[in-house]
Amino acid sequence: MKKLLSVVLTLLLVSLFTVYASAETENVAIGASYEVLGILTDGDGKVHYPDENGDSLTNNVFAQSASYSELEFVGLNITSQETSANNGISEIRLDLGKAHPIVNAAVSCSNLNSAGITLPAMITVTYSVDGQNWSEPVTAEYEVDTPADGEVVMAVASIYAEARYITFQLTHATNWIFIDEVQAFAGDISNPEKPEESNDANTENGGQSTSAPEASQPLGNAPDTTQLSTDWIYIVGVAVSIAALIAAIIYRTKKK
Numbered sequence: 001m002k003k004l005l006s007v008v009l010t011l012l013l014v015s016l017f018t019v020y021a022s023a024e025t026e027n028v029a030i031g032a033s034y035e036v037l038g039i040l041t042d043g044d045g046k047v048h049y050p051d052e053n054g055d056s057l058t059n060n061v062f063a064q065s066a067s068y069s070e071l072e073f074v075g076l077n078i079t080s081q082e083t084s085a086n087n088g089i090s091e092i093r094l095d096l097g098k099a100h101p102i103v104n105a106a107v108s109c110s111n112l113n114s115a116g117i118t119l120p121a122m123i124t125v126t127y128s129v130d131g132q133n134w135s136e137p138v139t140a141e142y143e144v145d146t147p148a149d150g151e152v153v154m155a156v157a158s159i160y161a162e163a164r165y166i167t168f169q170l171t172h173a174t175n176w177i178f179i180d181e182v183q184a185f186a187g188d189i190s191n192p193e194k195p196e197e198s199n200d201a202n203t204e205n206g207g208q209s210t211s212a213p214e215a216s217q218p219l220g221n222a223p224d225t226t227q228l229s230t231d232w233i234y235i236v237g238v239a240v241s242i243a244a245l246i247a248a249i250i251y252r253t254k255k256k
Contacts, residue, residue: 024187025103025185025186025187026186026187027060027183027184028096028100028102028184028186029058029166029182029183029184030058030059030060031055031059032094032095032097032184033094033095033097034057034058034092034093034094034095034182035091035092035093036057036090036092036093037082037083037086038076038077038078038082038083038090038091038170038177039051039074039076039080039082040076040077040079040080041080041081048077049073049075052071056071056072056180056181057092057180058094058181058182059181060181062108062152062181063110065152066112066150066178067110067112067115068110068112068117070180072180072181073178073179073180074178074179074180075176075177075178076090076170076172076176076177076178076179077177078090078174078176079175083172088171088172089170089172090170090172090177091167091168091169091170092107092167092170092179093165093166093168094166094167094168094182094184095164095165096163096164096165096166096184097164098164099129099162099163100163100184100186101161101162101186101187101188101189102127102160102161102162102163102166102184102185102186102189103158103160103185103186103187103188104156104157104159104183104184104185105125105127105140105157105159105166105168105185106140106155106156106157106182106183106184106185107123107154107155107168107181107182107183108152108153108180109152109153109155109177109178110178110180111147111149111150111151112149112150112178113149114149116175116176117174117176117177117178118176119147119155120155120170120171120173120177121171121172121173122139122171123139123140123155123157123168123169123171124137124139124140124157124168125138125139125140125157125159125166125168126138126166126167127159127161127163127165127166127167128163128165129162129163129164129165130164130165134167135161135163137169138158139157140155140156140157140168141155141157142154142155143155143156152180160189160191162189163184166182166184
């Protein structure tokens with residue numbers, strides 16, 4: 001009987017470790033290369049709110065506030081040549097270097113209405129293994145239902161597929177969108193939550209100013225840099241393991 005109980009406990013520990021490992025995800029976008037469409041260059045050749053070092057969006061460093069003065073933010077404007085030619089949609093095209101099993105893709109956005117910076121009206125994500133055959137667009141959902149003015153907000157799209165290339169399409173609600181980080185989390189894609197396909201949508205943006213946002217004091221807090229998780233899987237695994245352990249103890253007691 002002792003031998004049987006020992007075997008049961010060993011199996012429980014192995015099962016628990018496996019469940020915990022499957023719940024972990026890794027941001028494989030850190031240090032990845034990307035291309036941005038939508039940075040505004042005026043008639044004098046001045047670039048407004050550029051990507052300072054060409055790595056701001058994948059250096060895993062978030063802005064400390066929602067203010068446009070934060071150098072981690074890259075400003076995208078609806079009147080930029082690239083966005084204007086793309087029906088008012090700015091894009092961030094991410095190359096992970098190789099295919100990964102991607103669970104979620106995320107983008108961090110400033111919501112600073114007082115300075116003319118708003119969250120995208122819509123964010124859709126497409127992905128590809130080879131850069132030629134692309135998925136249907138998946139709509140990213142904001143983690144906050146009613147974002148406050150001065151808040152940095154994360155939008156997350158469920159993918160559950162192999163991907164090397166990920167494109168974020170950001171539809172402008174107003175002139176300015178400010179992004180400080182994009183992420184792609186690799187993990188267990190064996191049990192996907194089937195993402196809903198997005199509907200085509202066009203946002204009217206007539207009569208909007210092309211001026212830079214007005215100055216404001218830094219507001220809000222940057223989001224945590226902790227990875228997106230599926231901790232609920234781990235919790236269920238713990239509960240099942242405890243229940244099995246109790247059952248084994250009861251069985252052993254009755255045998256005495």
